[in-house]
Amino acid sequence: MEPMGFEIAKLVVQAATPIVVGILGWKLSKRLKDIEQGQWANRKITEKRIQIYDEVSPLLNKLLCYYTWVGDWQRHTPQQIIDTKRSLDQKIYVNKYLLEPDVFDRYQEFMEELFDHYSxxxxxxxxxxxxxxxxxxxxxxxxxxxxxxxxPNDIANENTVRKLYEAVMLAQRNGINA
Known part of the structure; x- marks a missing residue:
């Protein structure tokens, strides 16, 4: 006959096994849900970044065209260009914390080249x-x-404008792929 302590240990192991398996299953399930939630959040952020890209890219291109004398630059008045800047500022600043920091930094550099903000x-x-x-x-x-x-002076350099435009567009693309 086996000692009483051994029988008790067997009973404890038999009782504890389903509890341990249950706890491990619960932790695994929670971890999988956390991963799924993170993927969902990342997908939503990516979708929002694409939406922002779709909204701001044509406006950024309008500024590029006006400052580099290409495309339809002649269809825009100075006030329309300033209004475009305001619209871009509103979209970028409202969404600043959804964008990668590099997008915001490159955007500011681009705008600093195009505009004298404190006149x-x-x-x-x-x-x-x-x-x-x-x-x-x-x-x-x-x-x-x-x-x-x-x-009256301190005119933006067209090559610099092109490079900064390229930088903000690439930052947006990289932010979408992040």
Missing amino acids: GIGEDAKLRTSYLDRRTSTAYKWDDEWKHSFV
């Missing part, structure tokens, strides 16, 4: 591009009231 209290940002060529362009209907929308 006076209550004043609109000034465009850092020449109005002289626009004024004489046959493709552009000029209004002398627009002169105040431009900085």
Whole structure:
């Protein structure tokens, strides 16, 4: 006959096995749900980043065209360009914490190249591009009231504008793939 302690140990092991298996199963299930929840959250963030990309990319391109004299630049007034900047600022700043930090940083660099932001209290940002060529362009209907929308000097470099545009677009793409 086996000792009484051995019988008790067998009973404890038999009773504990389903409890241990149950606890391990519960922990595994919880971990799998946490992973699934994380994947769902990442998918939602990616979907939102794609939506932001779809909204801001055409506006960024409009600025690129205006500052580099390509595409439909002549269809936009200085006020429309400033309004485009405001719209972009609103979209980027509202979504700043959903975007990768690099997107926000590259966006700010791009805007710093395009605009003089601090031209006076209550004043609109000034465009850092020449109005002289626009004024004489046959493709552009000029209004002398627009002169105040431009900085007189410190004009954005077109190559720098292109590089910064490329940087913000690549940062957006990389943020979507993150």
